[in-house]
Amino acid sequence: MLMKFAIKDFIDDREFKNLSPVSIENYNRTLNEFHDFCVEQEIVDVKDVTPNIIKKYLMYCQKQRKNNPTSINTKLHNLKIFFNYLQEAEIISENKNPTKKIDYVKADVKIDVFTDEQVKQMLNYYSRMKYREKSFYAYRDYTIILTLLGTGVRLGELCNLTWNNINFKNQTITVIGKKRQQSSVPITDKLKKELTEYYVFLQQHFENAQLGFVFTNKYNERLTPNAVKNIFKRLKKIMNFKDARVSAHSFRHYFSVTMIRSGADAFTLQRMLRHSDLKMTMRYVNLFGTALAEQNEKYNPLNKLNI
Known part of the structure; x- marks a missing residue:
C-alpha cells in the first residue's frame, strides 16, 4: 500500500476512535515528516520500509532537525503505533514490521524548573x-x-x-x-x-x-x-x-x-x-x-x- 494512503487510513482510524485533536495532530506531524523523508529515499510503499530506514530517519531527526532524545522517542512511539496498526490490519506481516526491534534512545532525565x-x-x-x-x-x-x-x-x-x-x-x-x-x-x-x-x-x-x-x-x-x-x-x-x-x-x-x-x-x-x-x-x-x-x-x- 502506498504510504500516503496508509497514513490517511491510520488517521481516519484514530478519528473514529475519538482521539483528541492534539493527539491526531501529533500523529499527522510525525507521519507526514516521515513520509517526506521516505520519498527522498525513493520509498513510497509501506512494505518497503525497513528497520534501517527507521534508524536513518531517527538519525536525520537527531542531526538535521536537532531533535532531543525525548522528541526522538515521541516520534518513534508514533511510528510504532502506526506500523502496529498496519500489522493488525494485515497490510504488513509481523516479521515485516520495521519498528518491532527498534529500541528507544536513552535520555538523561533533566527537568528544568523556574526559580x-x-x-x-x-x-x-x-x-x-x-x-x-x-x-x-x-x-x-x-x-x-x-x-x-x-x-x-x-x-x-x-x-x-x-x-x-x-x-x-x-x-x-x-x-x-x-x-x-x-x-x-x-x-x-x-x-x-x-x-x-x-x-x-x-x-x-x-x-x-x-x-x-x-x-x-x-x-x-x-x-x-x-x-x-x-x-x-x-x-x-x-x-x-x-x-x-x-x-x-x-x-x-x-x-x-x-x-x-x-x-x-x-x-x-x-x-x-x-x-x-x-x-x-x-x-x-x-x-x-x-x-x-x-x-x-x-x-x-x-x-x-x-x-
Missing part, C-alpha cells in the same frame, strides 16, 4: 499591567499562569477548560486529560478568588455574552494550544530569561517540584498530576525529593530504637 524569583517576576509583570491598563490580555494571561501554577494541568487541559468545569462551591475543576479521561482537581482559596474575579471581568468585557471556555481570544472563542505557546514565547522575550523554558509544561514542572519540596508524598502528587504510572511521578521525587529525606529522618523506625 521562585522568575515566577514572581512573571506574575508581577502581568499584575502591574492588569491594574494599570485593565486590558483583556493582561487579565487572561495572568489568570492562565495562576491556573497552571495552582493545578499543574497540561496545555490541552487548560485550553479545553470551560466555566461549567469549575465548581466554585466545592472548589474543584474537572479536567479532560489524556484518552479523554475526566478527573477532578482541587483548587485553593486563592485560585478560587482569582477565577471568580476573572469571571466577573469577562462578563463586563464581553457585555454579559455567554461564557463558555475559560480562556478565549478577543472574540470569546476557545484559545488554542498554539496561541498559548505564542503568549509564552513573547513572555520569555520580555522577561529575558536565559536559562528557563517558558511553557505550560514548565509551570507543571514547577507545580510538581514545589509540591515535593513542600512535603507532598508521591501518591498525592500522582493523583494531582493524573499520572497513570507512578514511575512518571517518581522522576520528580528522585530529583527533588529533599523533603523525602527529611520525612525519612523524622519517621524512620530505626530512629525510635535504642540501639
Whole structure:
C-alpha cells in the first residue's frame, strides 16, 4: 500500500476512535515528516520500509532537525503505533514490521524548573499591567499562569477548560486529560478568588455574552494550544530569561517540584498530576525529593530504637 494512503487510513482510524485533536495532530506531524523523508529515499510503499530506514530517519531527526532524545522517542512511539496498526490490519506481516526491534534512545532525565524569583517576576509583570491598563490580555494571561501554577494541568487541559468545569462551591475543576479521561482537581482559596474575579471581568468585557471556555481570544472563542505557546514565547522575550523554558509544561514542572519540596508524598502528587504510572511521578521525587529525606529522618523506625 502506498504510504500516503496508509497514513490517511491510520488517521481516519484514530478519528473514529475519538482521539483528541492534539493527539491526531501529533500523529499527522510525525507521519507526514516521515513520509517526506521516505520519498527522498525513493520509498513510497509501506512494505518497503525497513528497520534501517527507521534508524536513518531517527538519525536525520537527531542531526538535521536537532531533535532531543525525548522528541526522538515521541516520534518513534508514533511510528510504532502506526506500523502496529498496519500489522493488525494485515497490510504488513509481523516479521515485516520495521519498528518491532527498534529500541528507544536513552535520555538523561533533566527537568528544568523556574526559580521562585522568575515566577514572581512573571506574575508581577502581568499584575502591574492588569491594574494599570485593565486590558483583556493582561487579565487572561495572568489568570492562565495562576491556573497552571495552582493545578499543574497540561496545555490541552487548560485550553479545553470551560466555566461549567469549575465548581466554585466545592472548589474543584474537572479536567479532560489524556484518552479523554475526566478527573477532578482541587483548587485553593486563592485560585478560587482569582477565577471568580476573572469571571466577573469577562462578563463586563464581553457585555454579559455567554461564557463558555475559560480562556478565549478577543472574540470569546476557545484559545488554542498554539496561541498559548505564542503568549509564552513573547513572555520569555520580555522577561529575558536565559536559562528557563517558558511553557505550560514548565509551570507543571514547577507545580510538581514545589509540591515535593513542600512535603507532598508521591501518591498525592500522582493523583494531582493524573499520572497513570507512578514511575512518571517518581522522576520528580528522585530529583527533588529533599523533603523525602527529611520525612525519612523524622519517621524512620530505626530512629525510635535504642540501639
